[in-house]
Amino acid sequence: MKDSDQAMEKVLAGLRDAKAPMGMERRILEGLQSRTAAGVRQGWLTRLASRIAVRPIAYAALLAGGMAIILAIPAAIQLLQHAPVQSAQETRSAPLPPVPSMTAAESVEFQRPAIVTRSPRRPKPRKLEAADPEEALAMREMNAPSRPAPPLPLTEQEKALVRFVRTRTPEELAAIDPAKWAAQDEQQRAEFDRFFRRFTKEQADKKKLAQEAMNKSWP
């Protein structure tokens, strides 16, 4: 009996003295913290879904109102943007005299684009081409494809060169050939040398004759 009691008490004491693992509290709190963060991320969706399920009509009306406001904001912005432009056009066109040749249909056509610009359903700026002719022209110029620039006019020297090439004779044109110029220079140099060589020879002959005459006159 004593052994059985001891064994039973030993088991119960082992269960009583069980120690929690080290860091169990930290691990539990970390797990709870991660669950809390995940719950915050998913919580608002669940709450919204539950509230919508409770009052679906009210939330549908709220959603429709929100959509209407969102659609009305761009129209209001466009109206605010075009209102001063329209008044400026009116003041500028007011002092001009009416064109007598313009028919009623043309005048209606001319005024129609102004009405179009007031429409809030045309937010694209390309639609403004028909509204303002000046602006349409500017838009066409801006959108036109690029072309290469025209050639610059010739300078005076270039014009003279062109004239020279087209009017002179072949002999004159050949004068600008460097080989011809070199041959001509060589010829002139040869004539120069020949002239001065002959001149020096004549001078030497004269000097020699004068020396001989002086020698004869002396006893």
Add this chain to the structure above:
Amino acid sequence: MASVGGYSLALASMESARSEVDLAALVETYSSLLFRVAHSVLRSRTEAEDVVQDAFVRVLEHRRSLSEVRDMRVWLVRIAWNLALDRRRRIRPEQLDEVFAETLAANTVPADKALDEAQHIGHVLREMERLPKGERYVLLLSAIEELETVEMAAVLGRSESAVRALLFRARTRLRERLEKGEIRR
């Protein structure tokens, strides 16, 4: 607001101030008790820790109704107790009991007698599991010693006198069975 190891969780940060509960303080106060409650059923430290974790997750899930809880200690012990019982049905407790018996024998007797002691402790654990459910539950909860009879009665949903009677019968029955086993050996 108290904090444990730098972690401080306030449930009221998400909900109304009425349901404000300092979860870190709850973990600090009751985690050891809940661990022993779960360990008495499972006889495994890792499984018991998982049960404690699950118990506090339940607290987190029921944070809105925490103000209605009259006795937080009993409520937490009941959660851990039920979670441990549920977990024991899904695992193989025989292996856990063998490991627990070997560990307990190694801590109490010399190494040359540890094998016999482990077998003896294993036999006691098996006889405990063979006890009727009510008696076994009362015996396991009484092993914790931190729980009074009133608290055990609240956890098990019985009266105090019933708990006392169950505890007496459990001890008596277990002693008789152990003695019969010793005689057979």
